[in-house]
Amino acid sequence: EAGVAQSPRYKIIEKRQSVAFWCNPISGHATLYWYQQILGQGPKLLIQFQNNGVVDDSQLPKDRFSAERLKGVDSTLKIQPAKLEDSAVYLCASSLAQTSGGSYNEQFFGPGTRLTVL
Amino acid sequence: AQSVTQPDIHITVSEGASLELRCNYSYGATPYLFWYVQSPGQGLQLLLKYFSGDTLVQGIKGFEAEFKRSQSSFNLRKPSVHWSDAAEYFCAAGNTGGFKTIFGAGTRLFVKA
Numbered sequence: 046e047a048g049v050a051q052s053p054r055y056k057i058i059e060k061r062q063s064v065a066f067w068c069n070p071i072s073g074h075a076t077l078y079w080y081q082q083i084l085g086q087g088p089k090l091l092i093q094f095q096n097n098g099v100v101d102d103s104q105l106p107k108d109r110f111s112a113e114r115l116k117g118v119d120s121t122l123k124i125q126p127a128k129l130e131d132s133a134v135y136l137c138a139s140s141l142a143q144t145s146g147g148s149y150n151e152q153f154f155g156p157g158t159r160l161t162v163l
Numbered sequence: 164a165q166s167v168t169q170p171d172i173h174i175t176v177s178e179g180a181s182l183e184l185r186c187n188y189s190y191g192a193t194p195y196l197f198w199y200v201q202s203p204g205q206g207l208q209l210l211l212k213y214f215s216g217d218t219l220v221q222g223i224k225g226f227e228a229e230f231k232r233s234q235s236s237f238n239l240r241k242p243s244v245h246w247s248d249a250a251e252y253f254c255a256a257g258n259t260g261g262f263k264t265i266f267g268a269g270t271r272l273f274v275k276a
Contacts, residue, residue: 049206087167087253087266088207101263136206149195149214149257152264154206 047071049155051137057161063125066158070118070139076100078152079112079122080136088136094120095142124160132162165190167256169267176244177275184239184270186254194256196237198228201269202250210252213237224248249274 050069058064070077075096080088091110092102096117105112109128114120124131134157141150168187176182188194195214199207211222218230228239237254251271257264 085172085268087255087268089266090264138206149212151209151212154208156204156206 049137049139049153051135051155051158053158054156055159055161057163058127059163060129061126063123064127064160065121065123066135066137066160068120068122068137068139068155070120070137071153073141074139074153075117075142076140076150077114077120078136078138078140079120080138082134082136082157084133091122093143100143127160127162129162132160134159165256165263165265167254167265167267169252169254169270171270172268173271173273175273175275178246179243182239182241182244182248182272184252184254184272186237186239186267187235188237188254188256189235190256190258190265192258193232194258196228196230197255197257197264198222198226198237198239199253199255199266200224200250201253207253210239244272244274246274246276248272 052067077094079091082088091105092112093100094114097114112122136157137155138152140152166189197212198210201207210226211220213220213230220228226241230237251269253269254267
């Protein structure tokens, strides 16, 4: 079974530039997550999709970050404009559909995209 | 506020020695608890999880964890560490339905020969 795919694996940009990351979840996984992992910290959830709808984006800096999952499969995360503090690894994860009050379905993580903002 | 604390930033153990990684949580009601491992350049892999029932949970790669409600802890253990266990380990807490999973800052494990 193919895992969660992410691209690019590495990206270096200058501050104020824009950048986009792509994620292809495991086939059949309705729930998709984007996490930000700053060096020395654990992953922090940015946004959670159920199919093509947003379930939780409370920690997404909406003034500069955006994400979409138009067809309920692939997803893109964009940063515009980037700041120095956005340097981090951006992890995508997917799982079978999560429902409030329902059982927990394991999240499977991709390898991440390491972003360096100069 | 909800939080997961891993008190040890890094730990070094000798190959063959036992290991215990500490994790404390603050989450209101008893959350679901997880341990993940992350090797360099890799995503996170789930080692084990606790939802309810037996407080001693067995996972993959010979790891186990014990849930102690009175101490709000979920420590990870392994009786004999292998060099390939060197990685970063994350404790996490989540709630029903898989929402709002919170991760600790991680503990980096070094294994010496």
